[in-house]
Amino acid sequence: MRVDKLALLSAARSVKLKFLLKDFGREGRFREIRLIVDTLMKNPLTLASIIILGVLIFIAILAPWIALYPIYESNIEKKYKPPSLEHPFGTDHLGRDIFSRVVFGARSSLIAGITIVAISVAIGWPLGVVAGYRGGKIDTLIMRITDMFLAFPSLVLALIIAFILGPSLINSMIAVSVTWWPWYTRLARADTVSLRERAFIEASKAMGLTDFQIMLRHILPNTAAPIIVQATMDLGTAILLASGLGFLGLGAQPPEPEWGLMVSEGRPVILSAWWVSVFPGLFIFTTAAAFNLLGDGLREALDPRVRRVRGA
């Protein structure tokens, strides 16, 4: 072992230090990215999901210009009109154009999903890395807290927080994030634990890098892959949860054009005016499906074993 360390030290010092360590950790970065993108493009389902998400983001950003009618104005004479050229998705119980509302609803849903996942990842990922890398008491403490939060089904805690803070879209987002970060902690920790035994970490320590620098520059990037995959799929589930809360009346409140809320508004007239519930629900489904497919595709693309096989 000693001989190896000496050899590593002298080898690393004679070559450009930073580059060597980076290569150890990243293995030729740019080539990897190209590989990932190529693999993604090859799968037709993944390609479709990327396109769908692109369209969705486009719609969300340009909502004010795509929407046909004002979304908050009621027009009682026009209520419950079926889909037509004038109103592609029909109108709801207040005569509002459903197509326009659905288009604006894309904003709330995408923002909700991204916020929830972003917060969860921002909290959970670093915590998991710290827990996995440091071990010992810090690890135990973090994992105990994590277990405690994992014991709650997310919807229950979300309901409670909605109850305490009052129902609104923002509160429901906070509520769901609070329950989700533990998953990322667990994921990151498991990955970190297997990483910290690797030789390049020992080499970094021998170089004199502090724990913080090692965690930041080496562990964090290397644990990114499963986190990204999970986050993408969770975006779909997050949108499902947010719209679920909206449906229950515990998320976005009327007259917000939130998809889940719109589905519940159409519930009393589902027989006669099916379009009020069906279109928003369809959008929820498509968005969630696109994220899930993308996550699936990413998982395949980021899996190091799937892509390269050399004979031995």
Add this chain to the structure above:
Amino acid sequence: MKPLLVVENLKVHFDTYDGVVKALDGVTFDVYEGETFGLVGETGCGKTVTVLSIMRLLPENSRIVSGRIMLRGENLLEKSEDEMAKLRGRKISMIFQDPLASLNPVFTVGEQITRVIMIHQQLSKEKARERAIEAFKLVALPEPEKILKTYPHELSGGMQQRVMIAMALSTDPDLLIADEPTSLLDVTIQAQILKLLQEIKSRKKLTILLITHNMGIVAEYCDRVGVMYAGTIVERGPVKQILKKPYHPYTKGLLAAIPKPESRKRRLHVIEGFIPDLINRPRGCSFHPRCPYAREVCREKEPVAEEVEPGRYVMCHLVEEVMVA
């Protein structure tokens, strides 16, 4: 002596993202009954691919492009998967480099070996258990009954490998393929395991195909050897002769690289260069970029295996020249 196994001009390609990897580019050798044949070469030269081809256990992205593998006159490459499954573990057995990874962690070793025995020989569980104990005794495992109940991770590396050997030999196969069985073990255990194999070979009628990267092991334990480089066998023949008088420059380089304490030289001999890119193989002889004797013809034409002495084959243009002259 009759050849038990004959591999003729085996070519195997792998389809990868970066291109087609031509892992084996015409491998030819034969293994006689009752001998230990060594397949030696650097990591990546194709040793494991060769034996996986014999066992027909190659991964999905592989293609056997041409060649024949004859076991007692039958071409294994033409057999169906079912037929191969009957042969594996019964006529040909294989043991692997990492014994811990090759044993299922959630079953006891007893359960694993008795299942193998029961699959190949229709025996009752008790009879199979008895045979298992016999097999454990064969490989000199102490307290065989106790070991039956242990889990793989509870045994030492040497004992794990003995268990694997016991499993492989429990059905009295004709051929045992050992893929670097000792590379991960301590040096002292290495010697034990290899001596054990020798002993068993002399007691039972066993032929061994031994893969290794260690010329020392070849010298000590093999009768004949094939030196592999970049997917071809560049030299093969009886070990003693090759050690005394190597023909191929690669073999010479390998032998020269073995550190000798009594040598006066200060520097270790090194074969310059790296193993070639198997996707874009060099034209002509695959060794020519690193060969100190390389000439024009080496860069142009691929050499053919020439029988320079009875039973000695070499793939090198220089040798051809010597022969012609």
Add this chain to the structure above:
Amino acid sequence: MSGFRQYLVKRIILALVIVIGMSMITFFLARVAPSDPAALWVGLHARPEQVEKARIELGLDKPLYVQYFIYIRDLISGSWGISYRTRRPVIEDIMNYLPASIELAVAGLLIASVVGIPLGVIAASKKDTRVDHACRVLGVLTLSTPSFWMGLTLQLIFARILGILPLQGRLSPDVAEMNPIQRITGFYLLDSLLTGNFIAFQDALLHIILPSITLAAYSTGLSLRMTRSTMIEVLRERYIVAAKAFGMPKNVIMFYYALKNAIIPTLTVLGISFAWTLTGVFLVEVVFNWPGLGTYTWRAILAVDYPVIVAVTVISTLIIVVTNLILDLIQAYLDPRVKL
């Protein structure tokens, strides 16, 4: 196996800590919420003195930690307060509604596992073939469907348009009148069978079909995906190649050898499925008007009904913690590598 016993004790203590921790958090959070429980208790048109009186009655004038201890004491002794909305003891309400939710959850979990797990195994064994792709697409579809929307659509198709399945509830009103189910366990399917009440059994069965399928959808996709990736991991291991080298036939490898390796992660799958099933129960109950804990809690939240919220939180935490504990213990028992 004293190592195992140690592990058991450790896990039980941990479980208790979690439950206590959660009850504390919920309690304190509930108490700091903006609405005034005393006012809610007395109703909208009460006079200030009535609100004060209620406050003292409810013990809301005492310091927080005293309230908490009173609460814990009451919890353990079984008196969980009175619902502000129904005016009945919370524990009575819970006992009434819990079996309905459990019955639904079990049905959903059963369907999810029976469909999802074998499909995951098949998809893994036929990786990258059409069967595999079909299974994965099915998994994604079920994971992406909003349960409330699916419920509504199923109601639309099967109850309204086709008319072959009931729209909502656990039992048709006329069956409840004519052939009421004698209550033994509270599980309609079980009780009706036990008492030979086949008319009610059939009716209850028809009623549970749509809700349980809706509930099972998400977990099915989850189980399929997780089982598939577990099996693929196992099948890549060296010992599978070695098993083939020893001549083990493929079906023995799939269903005996590899399966045992996959069982342990499969238990994890079951645990997660269970957690998501509990999440989904809320939405499904609301859509199908299922008289279970989900609908009860939903109404409680809308009515700011403190005691119910806290009680339900404790119960659901308890259920999840206990279930995870059992699963963990089974896992530890099965895996010989865990150093107990």
